[in-house]
Amino acid sequence: MAKAIRIHAHGGPDAMVMEEVDVGAPGVGEVRIRHTAIGVNFIDVYFRTGLYQAPNGLPLTPGHEAAGVVEELGADVEGLKVGDRVAYASAIGAYATERVMAAEKLVKIPEGVSDEEAAAMMLKGMTAEYLLRRTFPVKPGHTVLYHAAAGGVGLIFGQWAKHLGATVIGTAGSADKIELAKAHGFDHVINYRTQNFVDEVMAITGGKKCDVVYDSVGNDTFPDSLDCLKARGMFVSFGQSSGPIPPVSLATFAQKGSLYATRPTLFNYIATRAELEECAGALFDVVKTGVVKIEINQRYALADAGQAHADLEGRKTTGTTILVP
Structure with a gap:
């Protein structure tokens, strides 16, 4: 059985509990991925506390960005194969060892970028991309x-x-x-x-x-x-x-x-597949060329997600934080 952090009632960091979950098989246009690293962001806190409402209500698995490996393909999935390294930043439910999700939300991780870097940078890095290049194009x-x-x-x-x-x-x-x-x-x-x-x-x-x-x-x-x-x-x-x-x-x-x-919000800047690929591609380019270095300053076990949130809210963290399944 896979494991996931679940929230049954909005509250503090202790509202998050680790539970076994049945991931199921991927449907049409979906893939099952095994997470190798999961990003932690302040938006996760907003959903945990109820400031932002989850689209499907409670119980909720938080988290919006992660990296992993494709384990199984559903029908009609194109451009991906079992074993591909992939990452995403636009589908709530990342705090889990495995999940099924739409293939169109995933991008392949290029050579020269590690799984941990990808998990640490997808939401944050694509946020920087749209802020700097599209919301106000900095010159x-x-x-x-x-x-x-x-x-x-x-x-x-x-x-x-x-x-x-x-x-x-x-x-x-x-x-x-x-x-x-x-x-x-x-x-x-x-x-x-x-x-x-x-x-x-x-x-x-x-x-x-x-x-x-x-x-x-x-x-x-x-x-x-x-x-x-x-x-x-x-x-x-x-x-x-x-x-x-x-x-x-x-x-x-x-x-x-x-x-x-x-x-602005990231999800309105990567609403189409073309926008997602352009945004992620620009981010991968600046990382691969060394313009931007991704430094992971905190690592927590997935089971310790509550402590990660407490440290984030207490302003005890710097840079990027990841959970390791």
């Missing part, structure tokens, strides 16, 4: 501000943004995290616990401010993030680790410089 000369610079997306984002020619400013909450972010592409990193990040951005930019602010923190950084933007700059809110942004009047964006604001 040489742009100045960007990214909150939570030492997080999983942040360390990928910093390297990629620097490669694109931007001046990259980040925020982090400790000396260790600041140094980590600086080692991953950030030109300037502000300690949000001891410094006012708006004042620091003004000083760093000579009062010119930023072209774009990328904010996955939410309540704690809003609305101050808006004061870091140039006129007609863009505020990109793509998460809410400190809680949701309170209701805001559209007039606020006019008053602060005719600002643009968007609330």
Whole structure:
């Protein structure tokens, strides 16, 4: 029998329990995969607590990204064979030793990328891809501000943004995290616990401010993030680790410089097979060429998923975290 982390009632990390599950055989267009590594992300916390509602309700197996090996093919599956290494970032239910899922959600892992790297980077790396290349296409000369610079997306984002020619400013909450972010592409990193990040951005930019602010923190950084933007700059809110942004009047964006604001999510950027392949391909390219290095800073056994969540919420982690089945 396969094993999976299950949630029967929303709550804290202890709401997750390991159980045996019957995976079953793959149906038409599906494959059964054996996971070799599973990514941990803040979106998993949102589903565990009930902030985000699972499409099929409870009980729920959390997790959105993983890597593994194809073990069995259903009917009408093209482009995959048993033994292929594959990864994904768009199907809830990853916290398991095995699962059946739609083949169209999977991409092959290329040579030069390990299973652990793929599991650690698919959701975070494709998030960085759409933020940098499509939500606000970053070009040489742009100045960007990214909150939570030492997080999983942040360390990928910093390297990629620097490669694109931007001046990259980040925020982090400790000396260790600041140094980590600086080692991953950030030109300037502000300690949000001891410094006012708006004042620091003004000083760093000579009062010119930023072209774009990328904010996955939410309540704690809003609305101050808006004061870091140039006129007609863009505020990109793509998460809410400190809680949701309170209701805001559209007039606020006019008053602060005719600002643009968007609330993107990865799943709308990889909605078609072509978009998924393009996004994943761009990510694999920057990793294979060494532009972006994926460093896995925490590993937990699948059975210890609760501890992984506790550490993530307690801001005790940096970079990427994986579960090992």
